[in-house]
Amino acid sequence: MRARTGIFLIWLMTLLLAGWWGMSHISLRTDLSLFLPQGGTTQERLLLDELNKGPATRLLMLGIGGGDAADRAGISQKLLARLRGSVLFKRVENGTPRAFEIDRELLRYRYLIAPGIDPRSFSQENLQTALNTRLQELKSPFPTPFKALSAEDPTGAYQAMLRSRMPHSEINRSEGVWASREGETALLLAETASGGLELDQQQLALAMVRNAFDDLNGDGRHTLIISGPGAFGVQSRDIIRQESQTLSLVASCIVALILLFAYRYPPYLLMAALPLLTGLLTATLLTSLLFDELHGITLAFGVTLLGVTIDYPIHLFSHLRKEHHPGRTMQEIWATLRLSVITTCLGYWVLVMTDFSGLRQLGAFTLTGLVTAAVCSRYLLPRLFSDPFIAPEPKGLRPLGRLLRTRPWPAALIILAAAFCLWSLIRSTGPVWQDDIATLSPLPAELLQQDQALRRQLHATESNQMLVIRAGDPELLLQNCESVGRRVRTAFKAPLLAGIELPSDHLPSQRTQILRQQQLPPTGQLAENLRLALQGLPFREGVFDGFVEAVERNRRLPPMRYETALETSLRPHLERLMQHRPEGWLALIPLHGVSDPDRLSRFVRETLPEAEYLNLRQETSNLVADFRQQILQRVELGAGLMLLLLWFGLGSLRAAIRTLLPIVLAILLTIGLLHISGNSLNLFHLISLMLVLGIGIDYSLFFGRREKQASRHLRTLHALSICAASTTGVFAILAGSSIPVLHAIGQTVAIGVGMSYLATYALSRRPLT
Amino acid sequence: MRFLTSPHLPALLACLSLALFSSPPSAEEDSWTLQQLMHQFRQAGERSNRFTETRQLALLDQPIEQSGTLTFVPPDHLIRELSPPSDSRYEIKGKRLTISHGDGKQQTLLLDNLPHLLAFTASLRSVLAGDLATLQTYFTTRFSGNGTHWLLALIPKQPQLAGQVARIEIAGRHRNIDRYTVFETGGDQIITRLIPVRD
Structure with a gap:
């Protein structure tokens, strides 16, 4: 009896110590990229990057409800200020128009970079039209910020530049901030610094928003909703975590009840649990040592897969007879149990051989756990029984x-x-396989509907499709964007495509700027065109001298480079649309309202060598299908190996x-x-x-x-x-x-x-x- | 000191208080306040004015003259129609600004998207509506004059508007506006004269 308690206590203490050490030393990884393939081609890597941390995944939409519109607008403004001060967010907007400030550098370059400038812009006829427009503006009953620019920029080039950069102008506003069309919710858009799948970082960002809001919502009259990929990821994880905890608790109770019912001998409960727990712990420690990290998903699935090891002690309990010591009974069933364990291990060993780091972890985890639990059942478990042991008769x-x-x-x-x-x-x-991972979302349908509603209000429709344009340097990239833009816009007009935004719309390539310079009229000709255009118009003589000088200056300016443009107010627009990567420069152009994806895909493949068409949803499904295919192949291989092993083992x-x-x-x-x-x-x-x-x-x-x-x-x-x-x-x-x-x-x-x-x-x- | 304790004192005080508080007409109108003016505007119903607008602009060698009708329907509906040959019509109702031209083109803007315009429209609409709270949200007010002749100066608080408009002066008699002048920061002036239309 003493030996039994001694071994039992030592075993339990060792488990507790190892468990404590593991808890304090192992950090779980939670981003999902480990379960995505490494990505062989650059296109695959790009896709994975977009899925992991693309701008679309970093978007959070916030809605403030309750109180009246003015209160909500007030909270919206204060929340904006707080979030903008945090490093967790890259960009936060609530629709408050930025103060109208003239960017002097852009104004200086207006005739080289503004949209819609061509040789005809400075003809007598077009100048006259422009001057008449300015005159109409002067007659407007409302003050306009552009009035101050009328004299130096009568063609309205700078105005056109600002207009083209004004995003989200169609979002509804109330009390000066974005609000739902019904006006009951104030809206904000936040872009987190971390990728949408980096759930720990996302959780920090969400906590920051909630804390800031709670501070501002002292009287508790307002409500906050947060939606977006990051929020969904964190919520899904919480739901899964919570529900699996509850369920495993219920499941454990059921196992305990069945064991109690089957043997009417309570100590069996702990004895059955010990090999399983030892297996779990060893697997956790060893896997994290082998891979330097442990993924949360590995742990979750691993625990599920190791549940089978509870069967090992059960075999022993049922086979125990009064006349034999448990050690001998174990020896009798060991040959069968051993073959069973080795065969099962073979099934997981094939996982260790896959390309997916996540699957390798899972294979190693399960393998270690199974072996450990089996060894414990064989050598340690029988020692827990007192000698002689009167085995309870199974019921x-x-x-x-x-x-x-x-x-x-x-x-x-x-x-x-x-x-x-x-x-x-x-x-x-019907399809046997479902590879669209979106169908696996654990979130309630209302949340997804709420997300759709917010997206509609904020005009932030998800774009699953994009155009990728590549080049070796920013200038070449801008040139490529110009040519791709020209051809796509000619071939795909409104009902086929909702319109695209290219970095070259904001900053034309230097080549285009030089071309424009050559087309700008020389001073003498411009002055003459202007003189003729001004005939019959009430403008004071000489007011447009500054304009003539500005055009002349633009003819001599060195073209604006990408690096220079980054120091102007163009920066956010260029950074949003252009990226520098180890393999070169690329522009990621979201496509909205594509009515015929196949046609666009074919068009890009056949006529635009510098661009690629990317359908994120389609590509993700392909990735998952690949993943599945690989597992299936491994399973076939594993089954073959199992047959061989059984042949050998059974003779x-x-x-x-x-x-x-x-x-x-x-x-x-x-x-x-x-x-x-x-x-x-x-x-x-x-x-x-x-x-x-x-x-x-x-x-x-x-x-x-x-x-x-x-x-x-x-x-x-x-x-x-x-x-x-x-x-x-x-x-x-x-x-x-x-x-x-x-x-x-x-x-x-x-x-x-x-x-x-x-x-x-x-x-x-x-x-x- | 004897004088102060003399029995004449109560009578003297009575005379003084009569002089101060008994109501000669001029005294009452001196105490006319912006609140009272606003109260009067609140009492008035729908009204129309003929207007003539003169724009003196640095860019132009001659002022632009425009005329038309200005109609206010309480509480927040303001319509500005130009006389022929121009056919522009500006209508502000609530927070919507609708601009229409004779060619059938119509454009609706949400004033919430244009904070400087929202502020600017208050300078006329809130005065006509007698809505002092809104007026003072967007402008610092300076009031002088009396019931027959008054002058209200408005200094914009909204930063963007303040960048364009230095001050607005509204001059009137009783509850009619005679002149509405915008002084822009660049020196331009827009003077609008109004004459009530009696039907």
């Missing part, structure tokens, strides 16, 4: 005995059902096939059932099937054991029934989750394990009586 042996004698599940039924599933899968016209190919056949049937039944009930399979179903495969092999091997006595056969059936009941119970709970990922895993494993149990039982040979 429910009698009804199971009847089940064993009567065999209500004929093998033919299982094979027929599996054949039917196969037939319906082959005949099915005959027939026995190996006999062992695998029920599992193949079970998996077929599972996929068939999922498909018939209207589920498209995704990645998570696939990973769950790996777990089913491992569990199935365990069942099949134990059912296939040649037992000397019927009573032992009964005990095997008891062990497997308890294993199947607890696993199915746990995953059925998971299947009840509202979160698509958890639902998919729970559903697959619950059905899969149930099917494996039925199939292996139905196909197992009759006991020798």
